[in-house]
Amino acid sequence: MIKHVANFSAGPSTLPASVLEEARDELVDYRGTGMSLIEMSHRGPLYTEVHTETTSLAREVLGAPDDFEVLFIQGGATLQFSMVPMNLLGDGKAGGYVVSGSWAEKALADAQIYGNAYKAWDGAPDGFCGMPQSEDIEVQPGTRYLHVTSNETIGGVQMLEWPVVGVPLVADMSSDYMSRPIPWDLFDLVYGGAQKNLGPSGVTIVFVRRSVLETMNRDLGAYLRYDVHADGDSLYNTPPVFSIWMVGKVLKWLVAQGGVAAMEAAARTKSGILYDAIAASDDFYRSPVEPASRSLMNVVFRLPTEDLEAEFIAAATDAGFVGLKGHRSVGGCRASLYNAMPLDGVEALVGFMAEFKAERG
Numbered sequence: 001m002i003k004h005v006a007n008f009s010a011g012p013s014t015l016p017a018s019v020l021e022e023a024r025d026e027l028v029d030y031r032g033t034g035m036s037l038i039e040m041s042h043r044g045p046l047y048t049e050v051h052t053e054t055t056s057l058a059r060e061v062l063g064a065p066d067d068f069e070v071l072f073i074q075g076g077a078t079l080q081f082s083m084v085p086m087n088l089l090g091d092g093k094a095g096g097y098v099v100s101g102s103w104a105e106k107a108l109a110d111a112q113i114y115g116n117a118y119k120a121w122d123g124a125p126d127g128f129c130g131m132p133q134s135e136d137i138e139v140q141p142g143t144r145y146l147h148v149t150s151n152e153t154i155g156g157v158q159m160l161e162w163p164v165v166g167v168p169l170v171a172d173m174s175s176d177y178m179s180r181p182i183p184w185d186l187f188d189l190v191y192g193g194a195q196k197n198l199g200p201s202g203v204t205i206v207f208v209r210r211s212v213l214e215t216m217n218r219d220l221g222a223y224l225r226y227d228v229h230a231d232g233d234s235l236y237n238t239p240p241v242f243s244i245w246m247v248g249k250v251l252k253w254l255v256a257q258g259g260v261a262a263m264e265a266a267a268r269t270k271s272g273i274l275y276d277a278i279a280a281s282d283d284f285y286r287s288p289v290e291p292a293s294r295s296l297m298n299v300v301f302r303l304p305t306e307d308l309e310a311e312f313i314a315a316a317t318d319a320g321f322v323g324l325k326g327h328r329s330v331g332g333c334r335a336s337l338y339n340a341m342p343l344d345g346v347e348a349l350v351g352f353m354a355e356f357k358a359e360r361g
C-alpha cells in the first residue's frame with residue numbers, strides 16, 4: 001500500500017502501512033473461521049492467543065522485569081489520571097506532580113480530587129518550555145510517588161533524563177511510549193494510551209509493580225482497581241479486542257525494526273534533521289523549547305507571524321504533509337515524529353520547509 005500523505009498528527013497518528021494492510025486482509029474472515037476476530041468471544045482460543053501474545057510482546061519490547069504486571073485498560077491515559085491516585089494514595093500519603101505542561105496539569109487536577117496531590121515542580125511561570133533537573137524538584141515528606149509526564153505532547157517538551165528523588169516515579173508515557181528504554185528500578189507504574197506510538201485508541205497499557213498491588217486501596221469499584229485487572233489478566237470484563245489486536249501487530253513490526261533501541265535511534269535522527277533545519281532557517285522557523293528538553297517525538301515550531309503559520313499549514317497540507325497544526329490551546333506548528341513516521345517523510349518535510357521559506361521568507 002502506498003500512503004498518499006505524510007501524517008504528522010499528534011494522536012491518533014500514523015501507523016505502519018504494513019500493519020494496516022495486514023489488518024485489512026484479516027478483518028473480515030479471521031484465519032478461515034468465516035468471521036472477524038472482533039465478532040468472536042474474548043474468551044475463545046483465537047482471541048486468547050492474540051491477548052497473550054500482545055501482553056508478552058509489550059513486556060518483551062520494554063524489557064519489563066517479572067515483578068511488573070502488564071494491564072490493558074480502557075478510558076485512555078485520562079482515566080489513569082484518576083486511577084493512579086485512587087489506587088496509590090491511601091493512608092494520608094501524598095502524590096508529588098511535576099507540572100510540565102497541559103497533560104501534567106490535568107493529571108494533577110484529577111489527583112487532587114482523590115488525595116493529597118501537590119506541585120513538586122511548576123513549569124508554568126516559564127511558559128512550559130523545559131523540564132526540571134532532579135534538584136529542582138521539591139518532594140515533601142510522606143510522598144508516595146512522583147508523577148511525571150515523560151513527553152508533553154502539546155508543548156513538545158520531553159523529559160530526557162529521569163529525575164532521581166528518593167520516591168518511586170509514576171509516569172504518563174503516552175506520547176513517547178516504546179520509543180525509549182525504561183529504567184524500571186525508578187518506577188512503580190507507567191502508563192500510556194496506544195494511539196500515539198502503538199496502535200488505535202481504545203486501550204491504555206499500564207505496567208505496575210506487583211508490590212503496589214499488595215498495598216493499594218481496594219475500596220473502589222472493580223474496574224478502577226489495578227489488582228482486579230491484574231488478577232483477571234486484563235480480562236475482568238470485555239477488553240478492547242480490536243485495539244489490543246492492532247497493538248500486537250504494531251509491536252511485532254517494532255520488534256522487526258530492531259526494537260526500542262532502533263526506535264530511539266530513529267527518533268534522534270528524525271528529530272535532529274528537523275531541529276537542525278529550524279536552527280538553520282535564520283529565525284524564519286523557531287523552536288520555543290529549551291534545547292535540553294526538545295522532544296524527539298513532537299517537534300513544535302513557530303513562524304514569524306500567525307498568518308504565515310496558517311499559510312504554511314495550508315500549503316503543507318496541499319503538498320501532502322498533514323497534521324502540522326499545533327494544538328488549539330497553543331497554536332503554531334507541530335510535527336509529530338512517532339515510531340511509524342519514516343525518515344523519508346521527515347526529509348521531505350524539511351525540503352518543503354526550505355521551499356516555503358525561500359518563497360515567503
Ligand SMILES: *Cc1c(COP(=O)(O)O)cnc(C)c1O
Nearest residue numbers: 076077078103151153174175193
Ligand atoms: C494524548 C495524551 C493524553 C490523553 O490520552 P487519552 O488516551 O486521550 O486519554 C495524556 N497524556 C499525554 C502525555 C498525551 O499525549
